[in-house]
Every structure is written in structure tokens, then in C-alpha cells.
Amino acid sequence: MALPGTSPAFDLTSGPFTLAPGEGALLAEGPLTFASARHARELGLAALARGGTGPLIVDCKGVTASDSAGLTVLIDWLAAAKAQQRSLRFTHLPAGLMALGRISEVEELLERGV
Numbered sequence: 833m834a835l836p837g838t839s840p841a842f843d844l845t846s847g848p849f850t851l852a853p854g855e856g857a858l859l860a861e862g863p864l865t866f867a868s869a870r871h872a873r874e875l876g877l878a879a880l881a882r883g884g885t886g887p888l889i890v891d892c893k894g895v896t897a898s899d900s901a902g903l904t905v906l907i908d909w910l911a912a913a914k915a916q917q918r919s920l921r922f923t924h925l926p927a928g929l930m931a932l933g934r935i936s937e938v939e940e941l942l943e944r945g946v
Contacts, residue, residue: 851875861894864902876909893924914946921945
């Protein structure tokens, strides 16, 4: 709650997660957290399903918050891409997601993609 005479703080952890076409990549924007994980997973799987056979790049510079559920979503997208024999890679992964990847011993997978 904001103090009288001040504006409320902008909450980067709420709001919708989107995955929209961009220039040469899909743009991931919004929180990639437990609250958005189910929706984010569905968006990514749908993008893989409709994206043909070529490589897919997901630009994560618009991800405003992340947690272990968000990391799980990214790993799930990689598994789906591999099952479809499709290349998927992430760019501009937030430091928090990379730290979770390091702790979970999947940092190299996140950096390399499939």
C-alpha cells in the first residue's frame, strides 16, 4: 500500500506472461513464476506446435520475475523441442533464472538449448 501522496509501487511479479512474435524470435514478457507457469507452458508448447521445423529462439529480456516454476517451464519447452527434433534456444535469460539454473545444474542446458 502506498503512503498518502505517493504512487503505488509497480509490481513486476504480477500481470500476464506473454510470448509474442518478434524480430527473429519469440519475445517472452512478464513474470515467469508459479502464478504464470501453467499459462506460460501452454504458450510455449503452442509456439512449438505451430512454428514449423526450423530453429526457435525465445528472447527472455522481458521476463520481469522468475522462480523455480519458471525454470521448469523453460526446461519443459526444451524437452518438447527435443522430442520434436527441433532446435530451441533462449537469449537474454535473467540473472535470477540463470542462478536457479546453476543451483539446479542445468545452466549449461539453458545456455546451449537443444
